[in-house]
Amino acid sequence: MNSSFLYHAWGLYSLECTREEYKGNTIILHVQSKKPQKTCPKCGKCNLVKNGYRTRDFLGLPIGGKKIIIRMKVQRYKCKCDGCDYDQQENIPFATGSCSYTHRFAKHVVDLLRSMTLKDAAARLDISWDMVKEIHSRYLESHYSPPSLDGVECIGIDEFAVKKGHIYKTIVVDLLSGRILYVGEGKGVEALADFWKKVRRKNISIKYVATDLSAAFISSVLDNCPNAIHVFDHFHVVKLMNDKLDDIRRMQYNMEKDINKRKVLKGTRYLLLGNGADIYDSKYKTRLENALAMNEPLSKAYYLKEQLREIWAQGCKEDAEKVLADWVDQARESKIPQLQKMVMTVLAYRRGILSWYDCHISTAKVEGINNKIKVMKRNAYGFRDERYFKLRLYALHDCRITRNVG
Ligand SMILES: [Zn+2]
Structure with a gap:
């Protein structure tokens, strides 16, 4: 030759x-x-x-x-x-x-993995699954690790379960590019410690942060970047209110003696918890109205749930402050215990709720990434290797890199 x-x-x-x-x-x-x-x-x-x-x-x-x-x-x-x-x-x-393979061979493996699982690529090339993983790891390592924090100003923080609710990891995402910047163990304050260390070492100035209402995240952000605008994700606030509303519905249902009224209450759960503005069908509208008309506490709570959303629909922060104060007054007057609790929550998180008017960010992007991680885990056998799992997370934003490779 x-x-x-x-x-x-x-x-x-x-x-x-x-x-x-x-x-x-x-x-x-x-x-x-x-x-x-x-x-x-x-x-x-x-x-x-x-x-x-x-x-x-x-x-x-x-x-x-x-x-x-x-x-x-x-x-x-x-x-x-x-x-x-x-x-x-x-x-x-x-x-x-x-390495026991040529550069071209390694490139070929990485190319195959764009549309194939690790297992299929290994079978196609007649090499071991570990070797495919090693080649991919090396590639990801050299291209995506460690993730650069340069120019990052706006982050979202969230946690996800690695093993059905037992083991957690915390991720920090650049809300502009969608890149995962950091993966920490657990979901407490200590999970973020190394991230903040890196931020200080690299002298990065984080200006905006979005998190859910986790006490650990809130205190961690406050301790480590007190000058950042910290926005509490509004879907999480609305979800808390929905939980209260559902609780009230369940209580009213259990107290109701009339079997027909019980039926009406039972069938309205999704109508109550959904966004009122999204109900177009007149049949559902009537059903909801009937349920609300026959039960006063439920009707009050439903109205306040819909009203709570208005906090985020104002033209400016001052108006939102008024809507929030008005909401608190009405919820207090309702005398419904679950709503009294919600009042405490809204007041405790008031600053982070209203911060939304300083920067319209949410953790929606992070939740989207969490969904991608779920799909990736479902399709993968390889994530017992911590290092490889992390590398895959760092490359997750780059759709050129992978289908959900297992
Ligand atoms: Zn010589």
């Missing part, structure tokens, strides 16, 4: 092929350098002599459906100059360090 073919097919240059071997589904190409090395890279003199060799195997790009092994006679050279201790293997330009 001539040297041009070696170069064009496998990216091997200054090599010659001494022999081809055909073994089942594998072609072994025996190669060696065309010209011996003469100049010593250390002292620059032409005093190198051969000092033994070893044979190394590298996987090359498959061809004709066959696996290609490039078996290279790797020469060792020693310098004969006085005072020069050069004694090394010749340089191998088509592979990295001790």
Whole structure:
């Protein structure tokens, strides 16, 4: 086989092929350098002599459906100059360090993984699953790790469950690019400690932060970037109110003796908890109105739930403050215990709720990323390897990188 073919097919240059071997589904190409090395890279003199060799195997790009092994006679050279201790293997330009595959092979694996699972790629190439993962890890490591914090101003923080509610991880996302900037263990204050350390070390000034209502996140942000505008995600506030409303509905249902009225209450759960403005169907509208007309506490709570949303629908912060204060007054007057609790919550989180008018951010993007992670975990067997899992998270924003590879 001539040297041009070696170069064009496998990216091997200054090599010659001494022999081809055909073994089942594998072609072994025996190669060696065309010209011996003469100049010593250390002292620059032409005093190198051969000092033994070893044979190394590298996987090359498959061809004709066959696996290609490039078996290279790797020469060792020693310098004969006085005072020069050069004694090394010749340089191998088509592979990295001790890797047993060529650069082109690695690139091919990464390309396959854009549309294939690890398992399928391993089967296609007739190599081990671990090797595919190693190649992918190296690639992700060099392209996505560690994630740069340069220019990051606006972040969202959230947690996700790794194992059905037992083990948690906390992620910090750049809300502009959607990149995962950091993955921490657990969901407490300590989960974020290393992130803030990095922020201080790199002298990054975070201006806006969005989180849910987690006490740990709130205190962590307050301690570490007290000057940032911290927005509490409005869907989480509305969700708390929905929980209260559902609680009230359940109580009223249990207290109701009239079997027909109970039926009406039971069937309205989704109508009550949904967004009132989204109910277009007159049939559902009437059903909801009937349920509300026959139960005063429920009707009050429903009205206040709808009213709460108005806090985020104002033209300016001052108006929102008024709507919030008005809401608090009305909820207090209702005398419904669940709503009294909600009043405490709204007042406690007031600043973070109104911060929305300083910057319209939410954790929606982070939740979207969390959903992607869920799909990725479902399709993957490989995430027992913590390091690889993290690398995959760092590359998650880049749709060129992966389908959800398992
Ligand atoms: Zn030398």
